[in-house]
Structure formats: structure tokens, C-alpha cells
Amino acid sequence: MTSKFLVSADHLTIRFPRTNAPDLIASRAVNLDIAAKETVALVGESGSGKTTTGRALVRLLTPSAGKVWFDGKDVTHIRGQALMRYHRNAQMIFQDPFASLNPFHTVAHHLSRPLTRLRHLKGHEREEALDEILTLVGLTPTAIYREKYPHELSGGQRQRVAIARALAGGPSFIVADEPVSMLDVSLRAEILTLLESLQERRGLSYLYITHDLASARYLAHRIAVMYGGSLVEIAPAEDLVQAPAHPYTRLLLAATPGSAHTGPLPETMQSAPDLSEDRKGCPFAPRCPAVMDRCTKTMPAMITVADGHQAACYLNE
Amino acid sequence: MSQAAHTDAEQAAVQAPVKRSSRWKEWSGILKRDKRPLVGIVILLLFMLSAAFAPLLTPYNPSATQFTPLAAPSWHHWLGTTASGQDVWSQFLYGGRISLSVGFFAGFIATALAVILGMLPSYLGGWIDTTMATFTNIMLVIPGLPLLIVITAYVHQTGPVTIALVIGLTGWAWGARILRSQTLSLSRRDFVIASRLSGETQWRVLTGEILPNMLSLVVANLVFATIAAILAEASLEFLGLGNPSVVTWGTMLYWADTGQALLNGAWWWIVPPGLAIALVGLSLSLINFGVDQVSNPRLRLNKVKAARKPRKGAPS
Amino acid sequence: MTEALSVDSLHVSYFTQNGLVPALRNVSLSISSNEILGLVGESGSGKSTMAQAVMRLLKPDTATVDGRILVEGQDLYQLTPEQLRLARWRDIAMVFQSSMNALNPVLSIQEHFTDTMRAHLPDISEAEILKRTADLLGQVRLDPAVARNYAHELSGGMRQRVVIALALALDPHVLLMDEPTTALDVVVQRSILDEIAALQRNRKLAVLFISHDFSLVSGLANRIAVMYAGEIMEITDRGMAIEDVSKHHPYTQGLMRAAPRLIGSKVSIEGIPGEPPDMSQVPPGCPFYDRCPLRLPMCRTTPLPVKTGRVYIRCHAMPDPVSGKAVAHDV
Numbered sequence: 001m002t003s004k005f006l007v008s009a010d011h012l013t014i015r016f017p018r019t020n021a022p023d024l025i026a027s028r029a030v031n032l033d034i035a036a037k038e039t040v041a042l043v044g045e046s047g048s049g050k051t052t053t054g055r056a057l058v059r060l061l062t063p064s065a066g067k068v069w070f071d072g073k074d075v076t077h078i079r080g081q082a083l084m085r086y087h088r089n090a091q092m093i094f095q096d097p098f099a100s101l102n103p104f105h106t107v108a109h110h111l112s113r114p115l116t117r118l119r120h121l122k123g124h125e126r127e128e129a130l131d132e133i134l135t136l137v138g139l140t141p142t143a144i145y146r147e148k149y150p151h152e153l154s155g156g157q158r159q160r161v162a163i164a165r166a167l168a169g170g171p172s173f174i175v176a177d178e179p180v181s182m183l184d185v186s187l188r189a190e191i192l193t194l195l196e197s198l199q200e201r202r203g204l205s206y207l208y209i210t211h212d213l214a215s216a217r218y219l220a221h222r223i224a225v226m227y228g229g230s231l232v233e234i235a236p237a238e239d240l241v242q243a244p245a246h247p248y249t250r251l252l253l254a255a256t257p258g259s260a261h262t263g264p265l266p267e268t269m270q271s272a273p274d275l276s277e278d279r280k281g282c283p284f285a286p287r288c289p290a291v292m293d294r295c296t297k298t299m300p301a302m303i304t305v306a307d308g309h310q311a312a313c314y315l316n317e
Numbered sequence: 318m319s320q321a322a323h324t325d326a327e328q329a330a331v332q333a334p335v336k337r338s339s340r341w342k343e344w345s346g347i348l349k350r351d352k353r354p355l356v357g358i359v360i361l362l363l364f365m366l367s368a369a370f371a372p373l374l375t376p377y378n379p380s381a382t383q384f385t386p387l388a389a390p391s392w393h394h395w396l397g398t399t400a401s402g403q404d405v406w407s408q409f410l411y412g413g414r415i416s417l418s419v420g421f422f423a424g425f426i427a428t429a430l431a432v433i434l435g436m437l438p439s440y441l442g443g444w445i446d447t448t449m450a451t452f453t454n455i456m457l458v459i460p461g462l463p464l465l466i467v468i469t470a471y472v473h474q475t476g477p478v479t480i481a482l483v484i485g486l487t488g489w490a491w492g493a494r495i496l497r498s499q500t501l502s503l504s505r506r507d508f509v510i511a512s513r514l515s516g517e518t519q520w521r522v523l524t525g526e527i528l529p530n531m532l533s534l535v536v537a538n539l540v541f542a543t544i545a546a547i548l549a550e551a552s553l554e555f556l557g558l559g560n561p562s563v564v565t566w567g568t569m570l571y572w573a574d575t576g577q578a579l580l581n582g583a584w585w586w587i588v589p590p591g592l593a594i595a596l597v598g599l600s601l602s603l604i605n606f607g608v609d610q611v612s613n614p615r616l617r618l619n620k621v622k623a624a625r626k627p628r629k630g631a632p633s
Numbered sequence: 634m635t636e637a638l639s640v641d642s643l644h645v646s647y648f649t650q651n652g653l654v655p656a657l658r659n660v661s662l663s664i665s666s667n668e669i670l671g672l673v674g675e676s677g678s679g680k681s682t683m684a685q686a687v688m689r690l691l692k693p694d695t696a697t698v699d700g701r702i703l704v705e706g707q708d709l710y711q712l713t714p715e716q717l718r719l720a721r722w723r724d725i726a727m728v729f730q731s732s733m734n735a736l737n738p739v740l741s742i743q744e745h746f747t748d749t750m751r752a753h754l755p756d757i758s759e760a761e762i763l764k765r766t767a768d769l770l771g772q773v774r775l776d777p778a779v780a781r782n783y784a785h786e787l788s789g790g791m792r793q794r795v796v797i798a799l800a801l802a803l804d805p806h807v808l809l810m811d812e813p814t815t816a817l818d819v820v821v822q823r824s825i826l827d828e829i830a831a832l833q834r835n836r837k838l839a840v841l842f843i844s845h846d847f848s849l850v851s852g853l854a855n856r857i858a859v860m861y862a863g864e865i866m867e868i869t870d871r872g873m874a875i876e877d878v879s880k881h882h883p884y885t886q887g888l889m890r891a892a893p894r895l896i897g898s899k900v901s902i903e904g905i906p907g908e909p910p911d912m913s914q915v916p917p918g919c920p921f922y923d924r925c926p927l928r929l930p931m932c933r934t935t936p937l938p939v940k941t942g943r944v945y946i947r948c949h950a951m952p953d954p955v956s957g958k959a960v961a962h963d964v
Contacts, residue, residue: 045818045819045820046818058514060510060513060514084516087514087515087516088516091514092510092511092514094507094510094511095507096507099506099507099508100507100508100511101508101511102508102509102512102526102529102530103530104529104530113512113515113516113517114514114515114516117515117516117517118515118516154908156908162511165511165515166514168515169515169516184675184676184845185675185845185846185847185888185891185892186675186887186888186891186904186905187904188891188892188904189890189891189892189893189902189903189904189905190904190906191904192893192902193901193902193903193904211818211819212819212893213895214848214892214893214894214895215893217893217894217895217899218893218894218899218902219893238899241895251820252819252820253895254823255819255820255822255823255824256819256823256895257823257846257848257849257851257852258848258849258851258852258873258892258894258895258896259895259896260895260896264827265820265823265824265827267820270788270790270820270821270824272788
């Protein structure tokens with residue numbers, strides 16, 4: 001593995017065992033590389049495996065197969081102290097700011113724990129670091145916010161606290177799992193621009209998980225699209241939006257509000273993708289208007305369409 | 318960047334005095350709206366104080382058999398006397414000491430066991446969890462009182478402490494099951510996952526993140542375990558399985574029964590211990606209405622919302 | 634001409650621990666048949682209260698309702714309970730976000746249709762019911778065989794289609810939809826919106842479509858009403874085209890600048906700083922005053938002008954709009 005990338009998923013597979021049914025494969029041999037200071041958006045509908053993939057990258061889940069690399073090191077199976085050290089570098093922001101903070105703890109408590117555990121700060125040093133992070137996410141005057149409980153904050157303020165907590169360990173990589181989808185439009189913009197400026201100031205890499213292509217285009221350098229547990233396309237953000245190469249990406253783009261697309265949706269039927277272990281071929285084949293015989297038999301590998309633009313579809317051969 | 322500049326409105330909102338609805342305020346607010354827990358607290362306090370200050374409230378030794386047997390209530394004997402010439406009022410006061418202590422002690426043991434056996438397996442996981450879950454379910458389907466009778470019959474020297482231990486050691490299963498499922502559900506919450514990412518040890522996640530969110534369940538469990546313990550203690554002693562020479566509300570009923578108080582029309586011998594047990598049970602149930610309101614997330618959420626800003630138009 | 638739905642100076646306040654708290658203030662709008670009016674607002678803006686008030690679903694002990702709501706000329710608040718029961722579904726029907734989870738799990742889809750039709754049309758024959766059900770399911774692009782299924786056997790999108798078909802069972806003229814596609818995936822959402830647009834055209838329905846998503850509504854509605862702090866700030870028939878931003882109410886402008894776009898060149902976004910006012914202490918002037926970049930001194934104390942008409946802007950700093958082109962991209 002070259003260390004050109006900060007984080008890499010290498011044939012990452014997450015399997016959930018089921019009784020009386022074939023195993024469910026939430027994430028199937030996903031290859032994804034994220035460079036330092038880069039934002040990759042992972043776009044897909046619910047059940048596409050985007051959250052599972054994100055959680056595996058911060059090692060909240062242990063992959064069933066494949067590897068997770070961080071900064072040239074294999075972190076696939078680390079545990080205990082090593083995992084804790086990894087979490088100094090890799091953090092996560094959750095979707096629902098009302099569920100990601102403990103109602104019994106103050107803002108200061110939420111931030112002082114990672115400062116203590118991950119950075120081993122104490123006393124005066126810790127208090128200073130705490131104020132610095134609060135200022136960084138725009139929660140000033142810090143003295144007032146420190147003592148607040150989550151229920152005394154608005155949704156946007158809570159999400160800022162959650163971001164501050166993720167920053168406390170001094171990470172270089174953050175998985176942001178739908179960080180704005182529960183917020184009102186006017187607050188979304190504030191959180192997105194905050195994430196943007198934090199990237200600049202702290203040199204962060206993001207995996208931005210979302211179902212919203214418009215915000216992915218705004219925030220990300222590259223966009224990766226997942227469907228049915230598989231990565232189907234990855235490209236520089238603008239390329240993906242302007243010239244999608246996978247039929248599913250085209251469908252997603254056509255369906256997104258505010259897209260230029262006005263005709264009927266390019267799909268043959270509506271159905272949920274088959275996630276079971278025995279699925280063969282492309283997960284999108286049953287809905288694909290351009291389906292070919294072999295699509296139902298083998299899953300196409302990623303095919304390069306343009307510079308940095310790859311799609312897993314035989315149409316691009 | 319826009320987030321750098323907060324508006325006047327936000328600043329003003331921030332600098333307004335911190336409206337802290339402290340836990341105490343929350344509880345007193347509940348007591349103001351709902352009188353039932355308050356009534357419960359008053360009743361329970363009356364019993365506890367009268368038991369604690371028994372020597373000040375009666376001049377007689379509860380075991381002394383020096384008075385006229387089966388005397389009706391009078392100025393000298395407020396609640397009359399027993400068939401062996403003991404003062405019922407002093408038995409009632411001193412008996413409360415043991416009955417309440419045993420009840421709370423056993424309730425505490427049962428709750429402590431429920432917390433440990435409910436939370437710990439999910440922390441240790443694996444076969445321990447599976448085994449514990451099975452064991453809990455077995456304990457649940459064994460009928461309680463017969464089990465108690467069998468155990469107390471085998472154990473010699475069944476003093477109050479033994480009885481409390483037996484009741485506590487057999488009464489944890491319900492609580493354990495509830496706390497176990499709550500632990501499992503809480504451990505999947507985002508804030509628990511986030512604390513794992515913050516480097517918290519699993520022990521700390523359990524005690525610092527999960528346990529506080531279950532406190533009201535624990536208190537409710539304590540309340541019900543105590544009621545159950547007081548009733549179980551009275552039952553065992555009434556059946557003669559306790560030490561009859563120790564004065565408790567249960568042994569009072571036992572002696573009243575063997576002394577044929579009903580046949581002799583000595584209602585003053587039966588009613589006080591029976592009523593006391595019923596009233597203490599009632600008071601704890603009333604208190605639990607208050608605990609319920611603290612723990613009911615819906616009631617709580619509404620309150621917080623109303624306190625913050627009435628966002629009534631908000632989509633559900 | 635009688636409007637299909639007209640709301641006239643509607644005021645709604647809730648009884649709360651802090652006294653009477655307004656949720657809707659001076660709301661007036663009307664929808665003629667054959668048009669979709671989008672109602673857009675952020676959380677707490679009162680848009681869901683609007684849906685409940687229009688359906689007369691607010692209980693007298695939770696809220697006070699003032700003003701008139703006319704459906705096809707009849708005042709819903711003057712009807713007896715029995716008349717109201719008949720008017721709901723027959724004259725005005727409603728689909729809301731959680732509708733798809735409100736289907737009775739022990740009844741088949743067919744039984745839902747049968748029960749609804751029987752309740753309103755006691756004399757209807759079994760054959761007629763089956764025929765109409767199949768027809769309605771076909772109109773939302775579902776296989777009529779779905780009627781034999783139970784709710785749990787259908788996907789979320791299919792259930793929401795069933796609910797829409799069910800809402801149309803008695804051929805209402807007015808359809809009220811409160812976030813009907815919010816819980817669904819983008820592709821399913823879009824295809825349901827397509828169906829709503831087609832149904833509206835074919836049946837000449839008047840649709841009040843409530844949503845938090847400006848870009849979604851602007852692809853669907855003929856006109857859009859923008860709500861803030863319980864008041865309608867603007868009714869517009871312009872889309873959210875970037876070059877038109879400055880022709881909108883300052884709050885609408887803020888919303889438009891806050892949303893990342895998918896078409897055109899990538900432009901920076903900015904949020905609206907601050908938060909909506911506390912509804913229990915709404916300021917006397919414009920509720921957006923604190924956050925408004927265009928505010929004038931008078932805006933703080935002078936109430937917003939009351940306006941009626943197809944399109945309007947309620948703002949002291951903005952001129953009245955000239956009607957633009959139709960919003961809908963004709964989906």
C-alpha cells in the first residue's frame with residue numbers, strides 16, 4: 001500500500017449474519033482512497049452501505065474481509081490501546097445532534113473526556129484546549145456554552161458541539177455521517193461552511209456521507225456513489241454531476257430536486273437492491289434501462305472513464 | 318465565513334441569564350403539578366419517623382408481657398394489648414423498625430443485583446451474557462413465594478437479616494431483565510458510540526454514559542422491590558417462617574392469628590400491622606408516580622421543549 | 634370565482650404552560666382548482682399547524698382558531714361533526730408524512746378502500762368498490778393486485794402510494810399534503826412527486842403541498858408560500874433561479890442562498906445567522922427583523938402589511954412583486 005492516501009478501504013467487506021437466510025452483505029469489496037486534506041463524499045440511498053462503510057473506516061465495525069489502511073498502517077484488526085490511538089486520528093460526526101450527545105452531561109464534559117482520554121491533557125491545559133475548540137466551532141462566549149446541557153442548545157449548536165468533540169482528539173480524518181440532514185436549510189449552510197473552514201485550518205480529510213448530491217457537490221472534491229453495498233462510481237465532484245457514467249448515478253441525479261432533469265426517471269422498475277450473499281452481478285441490474293445479459297451474472301470491475309473517473313458498468317468498456 | 322459572525326439575536330440569546338432547569342427544580346415542578354408523590358412521601362416519612370423515635374412515643378417495651386391480656390384500646394394502651402399482655406402501640410412502633418429496615422434492605426439488595434446482573438453481562442458479552450439471560454428467565458418463571466418458603470424453611474436461624482437476604486437474593490430477576498434490555502438499547506445510541514470513539518473504557522461507558530440514563534428505572538425498581546420485599550417479609554413471618562420472638566408487623570400478624578384475635582374480637586391487634594403494611598405499600602406506589610414522570614421521556618421532552626421555546630408548528 | 638380552498642386571516646394559538654402561544658398569525662391564501670401551492674417553512678414556522686388547522690384537526694382544548702377556512706365555499710368551522718366527517722375525504726383529503734405508517738396492519742389494502750368508501754357511500758356495491766380500488770391503484774402506478782397485500786408486505790414508497798390513492802378514493806377537489814415524501818429515498822420521492830403532478834393535472838385537483846424543502850417544492854408547485862414564525866412572508870410564482878434571488882423576500886433570499894445547487898456553476902452558500910424568534914415573545918414588527926440584512930429602522934416595530942392576492946411580498950424594504958413565470962419545471 002502506498003502512503004499517497006491517508007485512509008484507504010481495500011476490498012472492504014462487511015457481512016451481517018442472518019438466521020434462516022443467506023448472510024447480508026452491507027458493504028461488498030469496497031475500494032476507496034482518501035488523500036490528506038481531501039473530502040470524499042459517499043452518496044447513496046438508505047441501505048446502500050454508505051454508513052456501514054464509514055463506520056468500518058473509523059473501526060466502529062471490524063471488516064469481515066478486506067483491509068482498512070491509515071497513513072500506511074494496517075488498522076483492520078487493531079484493538080485496545082492501538083484502537084484508542086487510532087481514534088486520536090480518526091473521528092466521526094453523527095447524523096442526529098439530539099441523539100449524539102448524552103442528556104446528562106454538559107458541553108464541557110462532552111469535550112473534556114476525549115481531551116483527557118485521547119490527548120492525556122489535565123487541569124489548566126485541558127481547560128485551555130477546551131476553550132480553543134469551542135471557539136473554533138463558533139460557540140462563543142465559551143464560558144456560557146461550557147456549562148450548558150444538550151437540551152439547552154438548538155440543533156445547530158448541538159451539531160457544533162458534536163463537531164467540537166470529534167476535533168478534541170486532534171484528528172486528521174473525520175467521517176461525517178449525514179451531519180446536516182436533520183437541520184433546517186439555513187443551519188445546514190452554517191455547518192457545511194464550518195466543516196469547510198475547519199478543513200482549511202486543521203488540514204482535515206473528510207468522508208462526507210450523504211444522500212444529497214447537491215451538498216456533496218458543494219463540499220467534496222470527489223464523489224463516490226454506492227448502491228446495494230457496492231461502490232458503483234467515483235469521480236471528481238464536478239465530473240460526476242456533469243457527466244455521470246453509471247446508470248444508477250444518472251438515475252440519482254435525475255431524481256434529485258433542483259436537477260436539470262425533467263423527463264421520466266431512467267429506471268425500469270422500483271425495487272430495493274438485493275443485499276444477500278448469493279447475489280450475482282450488478283446490484284442495479286434489475287432496475288437498469290441498459291441492462292445486458294452479463295450484468296446479471298458478474299459484477300463489472302471499476303472501469304476508468306476519464307482521468308480520476310471510474311464506474312463499475314460494462315457500458316463504459 | 319458566515320459562522321464566524323454571530324448575529325445580535327444569537328448573542329443576545331446566549332448572554333441572557335442561563336436558564337438552568339436544575340434537577341431539583343424539575344422534581345419540585347413535578348410535585349407541584351401532581352400531588353400524589355407528595356402524599357406518598359408524607360405517609361412514608363410518618364412511618365419512618367415514628368419507627369425511628371419509637372422510644373419517645375411509647376413508654377413500654379414491646380416484648381413486655383406485663384399488662385392485662387386482650388385489653389381494648391384505652392388511654393394507657395392506645396391500641397390495646399395482645400393475648401399475652403403486650404402493648405400493641407409499642408409493638409406497632411418497634412415492629413415498624415424491623416419491617417421497614419428489612420423491606421428497604423431487601424429492596425436495595427434486589428436492585429443492586431438487578432443493576433449488576435442486568436448491566437454487567439452486556440458489558441462482558443459472549444457466553445456470559447447468554448447464560449445470564451437464561452438464568453434470569455429461569456428466575457422469572459419460578460414462583461416467588463413458594464421459593465422463599467422453601468429457602469427459609471431450609472435455612473436455620475431465620476432472623477430479619479436472613480429474611481432480607483433471602484428476599485433480596487430472589488427478587489432481582491424482573492429488574493435485571495428490564496435493565497438488561499435498556500442497557501442493550503442505550504448501548505446502540507449515538508452518544509454511547511461517540512463516547513467509545515472518545516477513548517472511554519467500556520467500564521466508563523457503562524457507568525458514566527449508560528447508567529445515568531437509567532437512573533429513573535433503577536429508582537422505580539427500588540420502589541417496587543421494596544414494596545415486594547415488605548409484603549414478602551410479612552407473608553413469611555405470618556406463615557411462621559420468621560423468628561416469632563422478634564417484633565415486626567409480620568410477626569404481629571402471626572401472633573394475632575395464633576392468638577385467635579379475630580375470634581376474640583381483638584380488631585386492634587390485627588388492624589394496625591395490616592394497615593401499616595398496606596399504607597407503606599401505597600405510599601411507595603404514590604412516590605413511583607413521580608419517578609414515572611421523571612423517567613417518561615415523552616413527558617420530559619415536552620417539558621424541555623416548552624421551557625426552551627414552544628415550537629408547536631414543528632413537524633413531528 | 635370560488636376558490637377550491639381559501640384561508641382568510643387565520644390565527645392559531647396553542648395553550649401552553651407559558652400561556653397562549655401563537656403558531657399562525659394572519660395567514661391568508663387561496664388555491665384555485667388545478668394548481669399546486671407549495672408551503673415552505675423551517676421547523677417551528679407553523680406549516681404543520683397550518684395543515685391541522687385546515688383539516689380542522691386541532692382540538693379546542695389545545696388551540697384556539699380564528700379566521701375562516703373555506704373549502705369549495707363552505708366554511709369548515711361552521712359544519713356539524715357529521716357534516717365535517719363527510720366533508721373530510723369527500724371534499725378535502727390529506728396525506729401526511731407518517732400516513733404510510735398509519736395503515737392498519739391487520740387489514741388488507743383492499744379493506745382500507747372498502748371501509749373508506751362504505752363510510753361515505755353506504756349504497757355502493759362490492760363490484761363498484763373493487764373496480765374503483767383497482768382504478769385508483771393504477772393511477773398511482775401500483776399493480777391492482779397490491780389490494781390483496783397487507784401494509785407490512787409493501788415498501789415505504791408503495792405504502793405512500795397506497796395512501797395517496799386512498800386519499801383520492803372519494804374524488805376530493807382539494808388535497809392537502811404535509812411532507813408526504815420526506816421519509817423516502819430520493820428516487821422514490823421523485824417518482825411519487827411525478828405521480829402527484831400527474832394526478833393533479835388529470836383530476837384538476839387543488840393541492841396544498843407542505844414541505845421544508847424549497848428546491849423540491851419549486852420543481853412541483855405553481856406558486857410557493859414561504860412561512861416564517863407563523864406568518865406567510867411571501868407568495869411567489871418564480872422558481873429558485875439564481876438570477877432571480879434578489880426579487881424575493883429577504884428571508885426567501887436567505888433560504889435560496891443557503892442551499893447548495895446541483896446545476897449551474899458552483900456558488901458559495903451562506904446560512905441565515907441567528908435563530909427564529911421565541912414564539913411566546915414575538916416582536917411587534919417583522920419577525921425576521923433580527924436576522925434580516927435589508928432591515929430598516931421601521932421594521933422593528935411596524936407590523937408587516939396585510940396582503941392578499943396571487944403573489945405578494947410582505948416586507949417594508951421590498952416592493953410588491955410583478956408576477957413571474959410559472960415555477961413548475963413541468964415535471
